[in-house]
Amino acid sequence: MDQVETPLAARTPAAAGDRTADNGSAEPSVGELVSRATRQMSQLVREEMQLAQAEMTQKGKRFGIGGGLFGGAGLLAFLGLGALVGAAVAALALALPVWASALIVAGALFALAGVLALAGKKEVGRATPPAPEQAIEGVKADVATIKEKTKR
Template sequence: MTAPHSPNAVGATRTEQQPAPENASTGQLIGQLTEQISRLVRDEARLAQAEVTQKAKRLGIGAGLFGGAGLFAFLGLAVLVTTAVLALDLVLPAWLAALIVAVVLFAIAGVLALVGKKDVAKGSPPVPTEAISSVKADIATVKESARR
């Protein structure tokens, strides 16, 4: 059996003890910087992916609520048509009941539309704004460290 750090070990990873920055050579410092930048870029990409996924879910919910609002508006229109028919046909209080139902359906459609609009506003634009600001902060930190 080969030791984990031997060159013959299949799939083994090298885990070198990294020296303290004040004792490290320029080559070691550049290697550490490259590794840290790689890790930072991967982490920021994961953050951006999570943020875009969350915003897409909110957009989906908002679109579903808009669909519900459209359905209730259609039902309200159907009840208004029924109201007109009843009003013309019978001139009885039955049309008033149909009119009340139509008003309630339109009120439900209005509430769903407002809730859907709020969710769509929260989810748009589908850009990972938090990840972008985090990357900008990281770049500013790296630039500040490079000046020292």
């Protein structure tokens, strides 16, 4: 579900339209081979760019979610600090039940902030490194295939 996939048929040379030469022979002419290779290369580059764009969009969303979770953790930590200050004031001014309850609330807020911080760290970790890894691997595989085909 997290992976962006390009159909195999769209990545194969047959998808660009293999044809024999118009002169009736089984072997295509050099001009047609060059034309076909140019067409296939431009299609391949377009597909790789689309894959890179989709992958970067997905990673951007993960960074956004992780940043939002970190923001929520920071807000709850700030509220927890306010409650802790309120607990200190209550401890000096009132009897045990008021400040004890304020400490319990502060502890709960800090615990929730910790959970949100861990969730945010996990989301940001899943989005790094900020590079289109699948597209890069696809290009490497395509280059290797082209090198292999040209050696024949």
